[in-house]
Amino acid sequence: MAQNTPRFPGTMKRLHKLRPSVLYRFLSLELMRTLPRRSEFGLMLAGALVGVAAGLSVSAMTYVTRTMHALIFGLEPDERLSGATVDDRILLLAAPIAGGMLLGVLLFVLARWRKRPLVDPIEANALHGGRLSLTDSLIVAVQNIVSNGFGASVGLEAGYTQVASGIASKFGSKLKLRRADMRILVGCGAAGAIAAAFNAPLTGAFYAFELIIGAYTIASLTPVVVSALIANLVARLLAASDAGIDVGSIGSVVPADYVPALLLGIVCGGVGILLMQAVAFVEETARKSSIPGYVRPAIGGTIVGLLAMISPQVLSGGHGALHVNLETDVSMAGLLVLFLLKATASAVSIGSGFRGGLFFASLFMGALLGKLFAFAAPFIGHAALAPASYAVVGMSSLAVAVIGGPLTMTFLALEITGDFPMTVLVLAAVITSSFIVRTLFGYSFATWRFHLRGETIRSAHDVGxxxxxxxxxxxxxxxxxxxxxxxxxxxxxxxxxxxxxxxxxxxxxxxxxxxxxxxxxxxxxxxxxxxxxxxxxxxxxxxxxxxxxxxxxxxxxxxxxxxxxxxxxxxxxxxxxxxxxxxxxxxxxxxxxxxxxxxxxxxxxx
Structure with a gap:
């Protein structure tokens, strides 16, 4: 008798009175809330849904910015801004200025409407248990789209990860997930975003492990990898032409190639430190000036526009410019000038208030450094790697110096080249670059900005x-x-x-x-x-x-x-x-x- 008595008789009586459709919806919601909390299978399903959202978000943001590039700069549908030929010099100058003015208006409105600082996924997982405002994430995405769409020298990766992680955090809040599960789900969002952006699921997964979650565990492996795979699949179904980075043919690797690769890793580590300090210098100079915050993007846009008049390849994240420089032979002087222009444009863009990241910019500049290094490599031992191979080593080494995540950049090289010996060579170089940065500087780009703001965060490891x-x-x-x-x-x-x-x-x-x-x-x-x-x-x-x-x-x-x-x-x-x-x-x-x-x-x- 006692066994047949309902544990919650009042609740059961109310459920019996519900219509079948309402009852089905109620039970479905209850199942969605309890399943992720009680089983790894449920968390995997949640990660899969986040992966779908991440793939859609990346595709939508990419479509909007490329449409803006086409309308503003008069590009063909398949052209990339930084790789296109724009003959109208006045347009190259005016577009970043207009973007800076529009962004300034947004900053002016936000300063009066939303007083609290915007939290990114690394800070959310380190301090707030994965709690991330979806509204704030959408604001960051809009700012990133405006910045990139008008040609500022920033990538979209920051907006990709922000929106996908914000959706994941909102979803986790609805499911009432525990702190640890919430942090994993935010990592799923970031993994899906990077995987979809680069056609690289392994890169996306380890980006989440190293930079967003702060640790790799068996419990987080399945949902993060599933999210990365599904996000990449969704993005490729919607826009197959936006897939990854094509480095072309690379040579075979011999033991003698490790010496110049390690030297290139050391060089990239030092350059990465200088680049991060350059961004901090511009930000500090702007902060100490009497120029209001909402005016600074227009001034930064003016400088970027002047640099673009010298070379349009400094505009946007650098996807088109990367492929142009990988596919063609450029002189040493040309590579050096382009590297200095891009580094200056990126530092000014971010330092003056444009919203975006240095992920792809660091890949592009690293590829330029690698091709520059290729001119000197023959004089170091008996190395005979192709310039494209040095470009891969350079892009991975500089990206790890700025962004962090040695395994993330190693897997990116693997998924770009499909060559295991080349991947091992890249691993040696990125470990060297990472060691140099951590020993001499101690921060990645994101954690360095936290440090300047007064935070002591060194990674996404949970200290909240x-x-x-x-x-x-x-x-x-x-x-x-x-x-x-x-x-x-x-x-x-x-x-x-x-x-x-x-x-x-x-x-x-x-x-x-x-x-x-x-x-x-x-x-x-x-x-x-x-x-x-x-x-x-x-x-x-x-x-x-x-x-x-x-x-x-x-x-x-x-x-x-x-x-x-x-x-x-x-x-x-x-x-x-x-x-x-x-x-x-x-x-x-x-x-x-x-x-x-x-x-x-x-x-x-x-």
Whole structure:
């Protein structure tokens, strides 16, 4: 009898009253919400749906920007902006200026409508458990489309990943996913976006693992790879002609080729650092000037337009220019001039406020560096690689210096060339480049910008749980207090031995005045002696306090610095009203518990 009784009789009664169509829809929604939380199969299905959305988003953004290029610059349908011949020099100058003015209007409106900073997928996964505003993501996409569509020297990859990750985060919120699953789903969005953009599923998957999720686990493998595969399939069905990068024929690799490849990796590492610092210099110069933020894109557009009058190949991300320079022989002087123009245009575009990334720009500039290096390679040992091979090594090495992700760029080389010996050569070069950047600089382009903003993020590894574990969530609010001018005799009477371990002293204004250990007061006095003295003389840690906004890591560091077992928590540094007490032992225990829980979430044990 008991087994046949419904567990939730009220709910069951309401469900029986629903029409079959409504009941079916209700049960479908409940299944969609519970399945991803309870099984890897459900998370894989969610990743597949995100992959479809990513493929559609990439195709839509690509179509819009290429249509804008055709309308603004008068291109043929199959032409790429940076690879086309535009004879109208005035148009080359005017288009980026117009784009800068339009973007300035958008920035002016946003400054009054949306005050909070826009969060990207790396920051969302590192600090917010994958929570990403879809509205903010669409705003970033629109800014990226305007910037690229009018010819600013930025790629669309930032917009691709932002929109796809924003859709994934919104979908995860509707499914009420756990923190770890939400981070994986955001990684699925980014993986699908990069896979669809480059016709490279492995590249997209490892982009998510290395740059968005921050770790590779068995639990995240299936949904991320499925998302990348489906997104690429959707994008190719919609626009087969936009597939990947064609580097043409490459030569065979011999052991002697590793020496120049490693040297090229070192060069690319150094150039990547200079490029990131150049962008930061332009941004800092613009910030220190009296020029309003919404005016800066127009000024940046003017500079980009002037550079485009010298060579239109500096415009947009550089897809067309990359293929032009891979397919034709260019002099050393021509390659060097084009590299300097593109580097300047990219730094000015991003530094002046145009929205976009350096992903494809770094690939293009790396290919130019590789072809430049090919002129000197014959004088280094007995290497005899084709210039296209050095271009592949250069594009992967410079991209890893700027973007990060050694395996991401290695798999990109594999999917571009289909040549395993060439991929191993690229792996050696990108590891060298990555080592140079991490040793001498310590940041990728995204994390360097976080650093300039005051954040300490070095990767997408989840550190948000540490920041959420704050002192106000750990402290005890039921603390014993006493007046700092109380006599020792009165204190002993009010707080007999065994009544409590610690008492916090406050002055006449309620301000923190120190901590007293009750055993010290009772153990260090002889009955009748010094009983009229103030209890203030027993106070410890008068200047050592915790604030409620501090996180557990900061609290542990302060315990270690002050060599204290407990510290008072005060409201703020000025008023210092006592609101609680926190012990070192409790902080370490809770910190360890959260650390272990986070480890189990990452490894898929939860």
């Amino acid at each position: 749980w540490i920041r959420n574990l704050t002192v106000d969530k750990l402290m005890r609010a039921d603390v014993r207090t006493a007046a700092a001018d109380m006599s020792v005799k009165d204190f002993r009477a009010k707080f007999p031995i065994g009544s409590t371990q610690r008492v916090i002293l406050v002055d006449e204004n309620g301000k923190y005045a120190g901590i007293v250990l009750v055993p010290d007061v009772h153990g260090n006095l002889v009955e009748g002696e010094n009983e009229g003295a103030s209890i203030r003389s027993f106070a410890r840690h008068r200047n050592d306090i915790l604030l409620p906004t501090m996180n557990a890591k900061q609290a542990v560091a302060l315990f270690d610095e002050t060599e204290s077992e407990a510290l008072a928590v005060v409201s703020d540094m000025i008023g210092q009203k006592v609101i609680g007490l926190l012990t070192e032992s409790h902080t370490l225990r809770r910190y360890s518990e959260e650390l272990d829980r986070n480890r189990r979430e990452i490894s898929g044990e939860l």
